Amino acid sequence: MNKTDRAARGCDNGRRFFLKGTAAMGTLGALGALGSGPCGLLRPAQAAPLKGGGYAGGYAVHRQVCPRNCYDTCMMLSHVKDGRVEFVEGDPACTFTGGGLCVKGNSYVGSAYSPDRIKYPMEQQGRGTGKWKRLSWDEAIDKIARKIIECKQKDGSLLGVGLNRLSGHQGVTPNVADGMFASMGHITRLVGTPCWPAGIDAQSYDMGKMLADDPEDMPESRYVILWGGNPAYCSIHTMKYVYAARERGAKILCIDPVFTQTAAKADEYWQIRTGTDGALALGMCRHILDKGLADQNWLAANAHGYDEFVAYLRDNVTVEWASQETGIPADKIRAVAEEFATAKPATIWMGYGLQRHTNGGATIRSIDALCAMTGNIGVTGGGARYGSLLNYVFTGAHGAFQPPAGSVGVPATAPDGSVKHGRRMLNINKMAEMLLTADNPPVRLLWVTGCNPVSQIFDHQKMLKALARMEMTVVVDLFFNQTVEQADIVLPVTTLFEEWNANAGYWHRWVGINEKAIEPLHEAKCQVDIAKLLTARLNQLSPGFSTFPTDADPRALLMAECGQAMKDHFGIASMEDLLKAPAKARKPGPAWSDGKYLTPSGKYEFKSDICARNGFNALPVYVPGRKPFGPLRVLTPHAKFGLHSQFINLDWMEDFNPEPIVYIHPETAAARSIRDGDMVEVKARTGATRLRARLTGNMPRDHILLYEAWFRNNPYNCQNLVDEESADMGAWKTGAPGVAIHDQFADVARV
Ligand SMILES: Nc1nc2c(c(=O)[nH]1)N[C@H]1C(S)=C(S)[C@@H](COP(=O)(O)OP(=O)(O)OC[C@H]3O[C@@H](n4cnc5c(=O)[nH]c(N)nc54)[C@H](O)[C@@H]3O)O[C@H]1N2
Ligand SMILES: Nc1nc2c(c(=O)[nH]1)N[C@H]1C(S)=C(S)[C@@H](COP(=O)(O)OP(=O)(O)OC[C@H]3O[C@@H](n4cnc5c(=O)[nH]c(N)nc54)[C@H](O)[C@@H]3O)O[C@H]1N2
Ligand SMILES: [Mo]
Numbered sequence: 218m219n220k221t222d223r224a225a226r227g228c229d230n231g232r233r234f235f236l237k238g239t240a241a242m243g244t245l246g247a248l249g250a251l252g253s254g255p256c257g258l259l260r261p262a263q264a265a266p267l268k269g270g271g272y273a274g275g276y277a278v279h280r281q282v283c284p285r286n287c288y289d290t291c292m293m294l295s296h297v298k299d300g301r302v303e304f305v306e307g308d309p310a311c312t313f314t315g316g317g318l319c320v321k322g323n324s325y326v327g328s329a330y331s332p333d334r335i336k337y338p339m340e341q342q343g344r345g346t347g348k349w350k351r352l353s354w355d356e357a358i359d360k361i362a363r364k365i366i367e368c369k370q371k372d373g374s375l376l377g378v379g380l381n382r383l384s385g386h387q388g389v390t391p392n393v394a395d396g397m398f399a400s401m402g403h404i405t406r407l408v409g410t411p412c413w414p415a416g417i418d419a420q421s422y423d424m425g426k427m428l429a430d431d432p433e434d435m436p437e438s439r440y441v442i443l444w445g446g447n448p449a450y451c452s453i454h455t456m457k458y459v460y461a462a463r464e465r466g467a468k469i470l471c472i473d474p475v476f477t478q479t480a481a482k483a484d485e486y487w488q489i490r491t492g493t494d495g496a497l498a499l500g501m502c503r504h505i506l507d508k509g510l511a512d513q514n515w516l517a518a519n520a521h522g523y524d525e526f527v528a529y530l531r532d533n534v535t536v537e538w539a540s541q542e543t544g545i546p547a548d549k550i551r552a553v554a555e556e557f558a559t560a561k562p563a564t565i566w567m568g569y570g571l572q573r574h575t576n577g578g579a580t581i582r583s584i585d586a587l588c589a590m591t592g593n594i595g596v597t598g599g600g601a602r603y604g605s606l607l608n609y610v611f612t613g614a615h616g617a618f619q620p621p622a623g624s625v626g627v628p629a630t631a632p633d634g635s636v637k638h639g640r641r642m643l644n645i646n647k648m649a650e651m652l653l654t655a656d657n658p659p660v661r662l663l664w665v666t667g668c669n670p671v672s673q674i675f676d677h678q679k680m681l682k683a684l685a686r687m688e689m690t691v692v693v694d695l696f697f698n699q700t701v702e703q704a705d706i707v708l709p710v711t712t713l714f715e716e717w718n719a720n721a722g723y724w725h726r727w728v729g730i731n732e733k734a735i736e737p738l739h740e741a742k743c744q745v746d747i748a749k750l751l752t753a754r755l756n757q758l759s760p761g762f763s764t765f766p767t768d769a770d771p772r773a774l775l776m777a778e779c780g781q782a783m784k785d786h787f788g789i790a791s792m793e794d795l796l797k798a799p800a801k802a803r804k805p806g807p808a809w810s811d812g813k814y815l816t817p818s819g820k821y822e823f824k825s826d827i828c829a830r831n832g833f834n835a836l837p838v839y840v841p842g843r844k845p846f847g848p849l850r851v852l853t854p855h856a857k858f859g860l861h862s863q864f865i866n867l868d869w870m871e872d873f874n875p876e877p878i879v880y881i882h883p884e885t886a887a888a889r890s891i892r893d894g895d896m897v898e899v900k901a902r903t904g905a906t907r908l909r910a911r912l913t914g915n916m917p918r919d920h921i922l923l924y925e926a927w928f929r930n931n932p933y934n935c936q937n938l939v940d941e942e943s944a945d946m947g948a949w950k951t952g953a954p955g956v957a958i959h960d961q962f963a964d965v966a967r968v
């Protein structure tokens with residue numbers, strides 16, 4: 218954003234804020250590149266730690282928990298002086314976070330005080346014009362309330378009101394958006410998630426639920442396969458457990474089409490042909506079967522349908538076939554299958570990138586089967602690790618956003634006794650198509666909160682058309698992102714320092730509270746206060762319109778979220794206990810160690826009738842991937858210095874990551890006369906995007922890679938290259954199938 222833009226958006230005269238002790242900035246790049254903790258703390262020199270906790274120099278210390286969608290869900294401490302957050306650090310009371318934060322976490326102070334924040338409610342004079350007019354809160358809320366009432370009058374229902382939420386703001390408090398609308402009646406909700414749904418369904422078919430072993434147990438593993446994930450970027454705190462396993466003798470194998478930073482840390486790397494991982498897992502299973510290395514004791518106690526799986530392997534799978542499909546030499550497949558089966562315990566960590574394919578769910582089931590037949594489920598140091606819903610004892614799992622009864626501000630029933638949670642559900646992963654075609658009534662008013670669909674959801678050109686169809690779009694956010702550009706009204710929301718929240722890991726087993734450490738900056742409001750304002754105005758204009766409690770206190774609402782299940786799970790007496798320290802789930806040992814699976818048979822289901830009933834094969838069979846429709850496969854995975862569309866927009870994060878880059882293999886580039894540093898255009902069926910080329914042998918010849926991101930000074934949007942094709946699984950548990958993000962094809966040319 219240049220200076221003039223900033224003025225138009227009310228962002229002028231902002232104070233640029235640097236972390237104190239910025240000498241550390243120089244080393245941050247290197248720390249990030251190491252991709253592992255300990256990350257080093259950014260402590261101002263004058264803030265010497267005191268023995269009893271806290272720092273000299275009059276800092277008030279508050280507990281925070283990172284609300285971003287990330288494996289690591291870091292527990293943090295903020296240090297406040299004179300009403301201003303001066304610095305943050307990892308909370309040493311959480312063994313997982315271990316006192317260290319990533320570069321993004323350390324940038325939170327700069328983010329909260331960024332001059333680019335949305336400071337007050339504003340209205341755009343024509344979508345996409347960037348001409349913003351300041352409104353008072355009362356004016357903005359009045360316009361929105363009148364539109365909601367108009368929808369109800371026109372349609373006789375609230376289905377013309379659409380709620381779009383995803384994962385930009387995680388934890389308990391963000392559920393208030395659902396509560397606010399559920400208190401009015403039945404609206405339209407975009408449901409599902411682009412993140413991990415195919416794998417959730419796959420693990421639910423196999424074991425009844427998605428539960429992962431404690432990552433802090435990983436040092437017990439004798440063999441670790443990092444499969445289709447990039448934790449050196451995406452879960453830096455887990456990397457220390459991977460390294461600990463290696464120090465104790467474990468071998469680390471990384472399987473990814475791209476030679477990532479994670480691959481660079483492994484003992485062995487396999488550059489697999491993208492989307493063929495199911496064949497590799499099944500080939501390994503076949504070899505283990507032939508060698509008599511399957512764990513018969515484990516199978517006798519835990520397996521359902523194993524004989525049918527064996528018959529499938531014998532009839533359909535050979536190591537040579539797996540080698541041909543995947544590009545991995547047969548002798549390597551044999552060697553690693555034997556090492557893995559005999560290492561005991563051995564574990565596989567399946568990344569989310571792995572299942573963003575038309576056959577993604579089938580792939581996860583095949584890899585689960587490899588873990589199961591080698592007896593590596595339910596044992597410490599083993600585990601088919603993917604993600605965990607274990608900690609979702611107080612929030613709706615992200616992606617399964619039915620507001621749980623009693624969720625913040627959601628009355629379980631309306632005063633007349635009717636349950637108000639019913640609604641029209643639209644697939645979030647086809648949001649553009651859904652908004653274009655929804656009828657009777659169309660979505661007239663779209664409320665966007667905690668997500669940036671124009672950057673993060675698919676088929677960019679179609680998305681722009683769909684949003685043009687809205688009669689009013691309201692975005693609740695921190696920054697003027699690409700979705701805000703298409704909005705009519707923006708409402709400024711608080712950062713983590715300015716609000717109450719609690720959040721638990723979907724990977725590790727910790728929960729933490731997020732204290733309000735400072736008063737809201739500018740005219741920002743927390744989501745509870747926004748809900749109260751809107752409710753009050755609706756009820757003034759139309760008495761009894763909403764049952765949301767207009768006297769709700771954000772802190773009290775949060776504290777009330779700690780029910781018996783949460784108390785038992787975390788071993789706490791109340792939410793207030795978390796003010797003393799974050800808590801770790803009490804559940805001992807690895808997932809499924811009790812041998813009681815939540816499947817119909819109560820066993821690990823190699824053969825799942827539910828899976829068959831839902832339209833797939835009952836067995837974990839190989840399903841070939843999507844057919845290529847262009848010369849180069851496009852990967853758009855997750856960036857090191859950004860989290861989706863967040864952080865990269867911060868002016869001083871631009872030092873690390875100044876502009877979008879497309880990574881190309883040198884031979885592929887040479888064939889197109891592209892040199893390192895050239896500007897190029899990547900063109901797909903759905904659209905095109907321009908950016909700078911970087912040549913690297915880390916890429917397969919027939920792939921290009923561009924990180925998903927939002928740059929504030931650049932129109933770059935990778936969703937021009939990603940269509941809305943679904944992944945196979947996901948609809949069962951999350952309401953919509955996943956997306957084939959990595960089954961995309963395009964070509965690239967110099968411009
Ligand atoms: N091409 C491609 N697309 C992808 C992916 C990919 O790999 N490739 N990954 C997918 C995945 S895994 C995911 S999870 C999604 C993520 O998609 P989103 O959840 O949309 O992503 P974010 O950019 O994290 O968050 C969106 C917005 O939340 C805002 N926000 C932050 N804090 C708050 C708050 O306190 N209140 C409110 N109201 N807003 C806040 C941020 O400013 C940001 O604009 O993207 C998906 N899209
Ligand atoms: N720094 C950072 N951390 C993050 C995030 C972020 O945006 N930035 N996002 C968070 C979120 S919401 C998520 S979902 C996770 C994502 O965490 P990950 O799953 O680790 O990350 P991705 O970048 O989505 O994909 C990881 C890898 O999958 C590979 N891949 C793609 N297709 C295939 C395939 O067919 N086979 C194999 N073997 N590999 C394949 C890609 O090459 C990529 O290296 O990270 C979380 N943490
Ligand atoms: Mo995600």
